[in-house]
Amino acid sequence: MKFLDEAKVYLKAGDGGDGVIAFRREKFIEFGGPDGGNGGKGGDVIVEAVDGLNTLIDFRYTQHFRARKGGNGAGSDRTGAGSEDVVIKVPVGTVVLDEDKETVLADLTEPGQRATLCRGGDGGHGNAHFKTSTNRAPRRADPGWPGEERWVWLRLKLIADAGLLGLPNAGKSTFLAAASAARPKIADYPFTTLHPQLGVVRLNASEEFVLADIPGLIEGAHEGAGLGDRFLGHVERCAVLLHLIDGTQADPVAAWRTVQGELEGYGGGLADKPEIVALNKTDAMTPQARTSRLKALERATGNRVLLISGASGEGVPEALRTLMDAVTADRARRAG
Incomplete structure (x- = not known):
């Protein structure tokens, strides 16, 4: 296996799901009302140090990591599903630097150590969230918040005594x-x-x-x-x-x-x-x-x-x- 101790990768956390506008419509129910649910949270991008790796060669061929968007809300006040996190496995001893190659974002020196590099966006509110005593039929729903994105450098510093x-x-x-x-x-x-x-x-x-x-x-x-x-x-x-x-x-x-x-x-x-x-x-x-x-x-x-x-x-x-x-x-x- 070829040795590679430095790599640049692009990370994008998932956007939050959109809230929805929905109203309750049921037979024999005289008064309905807003029941649009909130969107789900987008997935985070996490880096984890694991045993068994001693090079960053995998990142020469895979340089973009994107988490999925959160699920949209639904009627009956149902919240969208949150998306799974993307976990990037790196060798023990990896230092994560910002794009300027100077700011240290994480220094992973122990197996199992984790750091969240990009946080997923929160889901938007559905119209049920905006219901008040004076606004009983709101027609407003918010889109989900965008997830964080960034370029980072991975630099391997071997663990030696x-x-x-x-x-x-x-x-x-x-x-x-x-x-x-x-x-x-x-x-x-x-x-x-x-x-x-x-x-x-x-x-x-x-x-x-x-x-x-x-x-x-x-x-x-x-x-x-x-x-x-x-x-x-x-x-x-x-x-x-x-x-x-x-x-x-x-x-x-x-x-x-x-x-x-x-x-x-x-x-x-x-x-x-x-x-x-x-x-x-x-x-x-x-x-x-x-x-x-x-x-x-x-x-x-x-x-x-x-x-x-x-x-x-x-x-x-x-x-x-x-x-x-x-x-x-x-x-x-x-x-x-």
Whole structure:
């Protein structure tokens, strides 16, 4: 199934049913009277987060959603039937934005969570509604109110506890494959990863977390270079970020600064998230290069830098334990 994380759709709630003009006419009843009923309510348009979906690809082919109009009123003071709501099922983690792509209408982070995006119109009044002591035979009935309509953007932000960052060919997919049962595409050329990948990291019977791998960033990604920075939305919800740096390149500090600059350019508080920096591909480095590049990175970041190798497994358990501790602390903070 093709991955799609953004879609624009049109929504139209149902109009209310019309009220009617009717009068009571029965044999042996000397005086009749107005008995036109009210119209029924139009259907709402509701969005619901459900399990089992991980892409918005369905909305590439179905982009218009309309609820039905409410039923018209009838004689004998009968109210028209209300129309059923239209429920749009989306993956957990979907954010609904207004047409300006900035105003958040709903953020669905839990299965079963719902939000009403367009409300159906109320039904119009029949002439029985307007009967008074001085107006005993009203000939007035109102049409139903129109339902709301709007264009909205659906944007999927995957639910993950930790995220992988880095330049293309930093070894993110190799690390994900080493840490989980995920099997992302791995090759010796840039931009092997074209869409986000998720893997479940299970340390033991009671400790596990979801790790997200996104396409690599290059300088100028926030301005559209490479694959751009839109995929960074998939790590916005993460508690911690693991920044992998290719240890075989001559200047790992420049690589770290490039990605940091893209995080700041993207915004969304990503630059302020807890970050663990790891020098990757140690299996392809000489001891002297490991020592010098590790010290340079620690001076630049001001924090401890991990040494790992996704290919050989060196340092991977320590990195996973560090991520698990950060995720656990974040879960405790949210629960408390």
